[in-house]
Amino acid sequence: MHYLYLVLYLCIAILFSNVGAAEAKKFEKGKILAGYDDGFFLASSDGNFRLEPSFALQLQHKVEIKERDNDTNGFFIRRGRVKFEGNALTKDLTYEIEFDMGTPDEGDPQFDLKDLYFDYLLNSRLHIKAGQFKTPFGFQELTSSKKLQFVDRSLASEEFVQGSDIGVMFWGPDEGAPVEYYLGAFNGDGDNNFNGNTDLIYVGNISYMPLGKYKKGESDLKGEKNPRLVFGLGGIYGPNAADGDDIYTLAGNAGLKYSGLSIRGEYFYRDNLDDTSIDASSGDAHGFYTQAGYFFVPKKLEFALRASQFYREGDFDDEEEYSVGMNYFFFGNKLKIQMDYTLNIDENKSEGDDLKDHIVRTQFQMAF
Numbered sequence: 001m002h003y004l005y006l007v008l009y010l011c012i013a014i015l016f017s018n019v020g021a022a023e024a025k026k027f028e029k030g031k032i033l034a035g036y037d038d039g040f041f042l043a044s045s046d047g048n049f050r051l052e053p054s055f056a057l058q059l060q061h062k063v064e065i066k067e068r069d070n071d072t073n074g075f076f077i078r079r080g081r082v083k084f085e086g087n088a089l090t091k092d093l094t095y096e097i098e099f100d101m102g103t104p105d106e107g108d109p110q111f112d113l114k115d116l117y118f119d120y121l122l123n124s125r126l127h128i129k130a131g132q133f134k135t136p137f138g139f140q141e142l143t144s145s146k147k148l149q150f151v152d153r154s155l156a157s158e159e160f161v162q163g164s165d166i167g168v169m170f171w172g173p174d175e176g177a178p179v180e181y182y183l184g185a186f187n188g189d190g191d192n193n194f195n196g197n198t199d200l201i202y203v204g205n206i207s208y209m210p211l212g213k214y215k216k217g218e219s220d221l222k223g224e225k226n227p228r229l230v231f232g233l234g235g236i237y238g239p240n241a242a243d244g245d246d247i248y249t250l251a252g253n254a255g256l257k258y259s260g261l262s263i264r265g266e267y268f269y270r271d272n273l274d275d276t277s278i279d280a281s282s283g284d285a286h287g288f289y290t291q292a293g294y295f296f297v298p299k300k301l302e303f304a305l306r307a308s309q310f311y312r313e314g315d316f317d318d319e320e321e322y323s324v325g326m327n328y329f330f331f332g333n334k335l336k337i338q339m340d341y342t343l344n345i346d347e348n349k350s351e352g353d354d355l356k357d358h359i360v361r362t363q364f365q366m367a368f
Helices: 002-024 155-160
Strands: 032-036 040-044 050-065 072-087 093-100 112-123 126-134 164-172 179-186 201-208 228-239 246-258 261-272 285-297 301-312 318-329 335-348 353-367
Touching: 155 261, 155 285, 155 301, 155 318, 285 318
Parallel strands: none
Antiparallel strands: 032 040, 040 050, 050 072, 050 353, 072 093, 093 112, 112 126, 126 164, 164 179, 179 201, 201 228, 228 246, 246 261, 261 285, 285 301, 301 318, 318 335, 335 353
C-alpha cells in the first residue's frame, strides 16, 4: 500500500514540475479568442488556456403504477447540469468542473458537485487524472447521460457500478484508440465524501475497438457506414464502505453500431469474499442488460428495446425489467425528446410472489 502512495506522489511531483516549467515561460501576448466549435469557448491565442462552458437540462414526466404502493404522476428536473472544462497553463493539462441542480432525491443536496478534476498528459500514451469523477467501471455508466438510448440507465447497471468517487487514475493512450486502458484507486465512499477508513478500492477497465473508433453514445446517430465494434472488461476490488467486507465485481461488455442499428450488452458478477454483510447491494449477485435500437428515419426517429435482470444470493429480492422506447432527435443529442415504457418485476422472496410496476417516462433534453 505504501509503495502505491509513493508512486502516486512521485507522479504528481513530476506533473507539477512540468507544469511549473510551462508556467515559467513568458506567455505570448495576444488577443483572447471566442467563438463556437460544437460549444462556446474562450481561449488564449497560444492555446495554453481554454474555457468551455456548457449547460444541459433534462425535464422529465414520470407515471408509476405500483402494485402495492401509491401510484405517482409528476414532473421533475432529472438533471440540470452546468459544466466548465478546458485546459490551463498548457494544452496538456485539462480540467472539468460540473454541478447538478436537478430535483434531488430525498436527503440529497439541491446543489450537487458531480465532477472536479484535472487530467495531465504525461506522454503520448499515458494520462494521470485526479479529483472527483466517475470510476472507470461499467460500459453504460461511462456513457454520458445526454447520450443514453433510454431515459435512464438499466436496472443492472445501477445495481453494480460504483459511480463517482474521489481518487486518482492512470489511463491512455487517448479516447478512440484501438485499445483504451484505465486503472485507478479511489476512496470507495462515493462522491463528496471523506474516506471513513484506511482502505481504498481499486478499479480497472480495458476496451478493444477492432474496426475503428466506437463512439460512446448508445444510439448510432451518425449512421456508421462501416461496422464499429467494441469489447471490454472491467473490475472493482476493495472493502464495502458500510461494513468492510472485501468485495470484487467483474463486468464484460460488447457493442455494435452499423447503418443506424445499435446493439449492446453487459454482464456483471459480484462476489462478497467475507459474506458478513446484511446489505443487499453488497451480497453475491450477477446480472445483465441487453438493448438494441434502430433509426427508422435516419438521424431523427429511433425505436429501441431493452431487457435487464439481476439475481441476488440468499433472501434478497431479484429484479428484472423490460423496456420499449422511442427517441426523436431535433438537433442530435443537443435537442431531443425520449419516451419509454418499462415493466419492472420485483421477486418478493419473503412473501413468495412477484410485484409488478408499470413506468412511463417522457423526457425533453436540451444541451448547449
